[in-house]
Amino acid sequence: MTGAPRNPAPCGKQMLSEQVYAHLWSAIMRGGYAPGDALKPQDLAREQGVSLAVTREALVRLVGEGLADRLPNRGFAVPSFSDHRWQEIAEARRTIEPVVLRMSIERGDIDWEARVRAAHHRLVRAPAYVLEEGEHYSSAWSEAHRAFHRTLLEGCGNLALLETFDRLFTASELARRWSAHRNPDRDAAKEHRRLEEAALARDADTAAAVMVQHLALTAAALTDDSGQAT
Incomplete structure (x- = not known):
């Protein structure tokens, strides 16, 4: 017993x-x-x-x-708001994520492709802002955004690399929420669509280049009071 x-x-x-x-x-x-x-x-x-x-x-x-x-x-x-701190996080992401994305494109199977497509669809459908959450990105959009970026990398099959991504993304998410002003000139939806298209086309060079540009814009927003991170 x-x-x-x-x-x-x-x-x-x-x-x-x-x-x-x-x-x-x-x-x-x-x-x-x-x-x-x-x-x-x-x-x-x-x-x-x-x-x-x-x-x-x-x-x-x-x-x-x-x-x-x-x-x-x-x-x-709570971490201090330091430009240097966030630029280090952004540099780490720009160094790691394009490499992992290449691995993911090389190793990902058809199920990974389906997950990428579904994650992007959820991101497109999620409301970026809701009145009760003020100037911050909505919780639903923030979670869909995280899931899309992580799904892009999951095809690599390396848990240690994905855990590194999780930590860096969470830290940069905190900075994004502190930098809540909107930048109407940035078309984040287009950037995400280009990432999805390049990944599903198995175009590793384009996907990596788009990822670097995407993260570089995020890094700029972290220290720009007139912009926002995405």
Whole structure:
């Protein structure tokens, strides 16, 4: 007969940590914390009604995703808005993603092609802005955007590279949400369509070139108060 787990506490702790993580992720992305704001474990633990260990576990996870910084002897904080920081992230993406996209085009099968087409269709259909979410891209569009970029790369079949993409994309997504002004001159829909078309045509050279240009425009927007990142 199978009995109850000898120590159910870890499962409960993990669930609480997930809840705290989700709360902080949402609060940071919504702008509930300004760049550089302290994330004090003791205060957060008290606010959320959880232990200090649970709170620290959630904060460490945020650090791993680039949504928080761990400060020596000073706890945690929301990343500061630093042009240099975001340009480094953008440079890393411009270095890695075109290479992974080439691999994806070379290795991806017909199922990958179908997923790329479906991901692009969802992105086109998602409303970029909704009134209740203000000047930020809508949550639905942001998720469809992330899914499209990740699906383009998934054909590479390399989990380590995809995990690197996940972290870099999340960090740049935070910057995009902080840079919420609209740039009417940028046709992001056209850029995404060109990425889809080149990938499905198995034109690795064009796809890589379009990706570099797409990410370069994003990098410029991260430091341009009159524009926005896409």
